[in-house]
């Protein structure tokens with residue numbers, strides 16, 4: 001996968017933080033010994049973990065050297081490890097395995113989720129949030145741009161149209177392995193500022209993997225084509241703001257004792 005641009009990603013830090021906080025608020029643990037933030041990115045969730053569980057040993061795991069450089073600079077007191085969560089597993093079972101907006105980057109959830117749950121201590125919690133906005137224009141415009149340009153044969157093989165399953169998929173996958181399981185969705189009515197902000201938002205996450213596979217001048221042509229589509233799909237309101245509804249899936253699972 002291409003590397004991340006923390007500055008572009010954090011342009012919408014407030015909108016991206018809200019579901020992370022909503023997930024954290026639902027984890028019913030008072031004093032965990034170990035907390036792992038899987039796909040911790042720029043480490044920007046570290047303050048909320050340190051505030052909620054000051055006594056816990058916190059470890060951030062991410063594969064991006066750019067994101068980890070930012071994380072280590074901003075939070076030198078936190079341990080971070082560079083690893084792929086397809087294969088990374090903790091030395092000891094953890095009390096809280098938390099992952100915000102990261103696991104949709106990997107396929108094979110039917111294997112990955114049970115394997116990750118196995119790394120949680122009996123009675124411990126796995127808490128996951130993933131975007132499930134892939135049927136919205138923000139994401140279908142990516143597909144249209146890929147399919148209707150000269151880059152189609154190069155980008156289509158890496159296009160994952162439905163990286164996240166339905167709530168029922170995860171319930172069926174995890175129900176027999178858990179002592180408690182809560183799955184829910186929220187569609188946030190995001191109100192964004194600036195010119196074509198939906199394009200800016202998606203450029204910080206899903207779009208970048210495709211841009212990074214193209215050389216100039218195709219890279220700019222691809223981005224311009226996407227921007228034009230998404231601008232039409234999300235016209236500004238009278239006050240200049242742009243409404244960007246965004247659906248997210250939450251999974252809170254307690255490992256059976």
Ligand SMILES: C[S@@+](CC[C@H](N)C(=O)[O-])C[C@H]1O[C@@H](n2cnc3c(N)ncnc32)[C@H](O)[C@@H]1O
Nearest residue numbers: 039040041062063064067084085100101102105
């Ligand atoms: C959208 S960012 C989320 C960052 C952070 N959790 C947050 O909520 O701000 C997704 C992160 O997942 C990481 N990631 C994606 N695939 C990964 C993998 N296979 N192993 C480890 N990290 C991965 C990326 O490097 C990126 O930092």
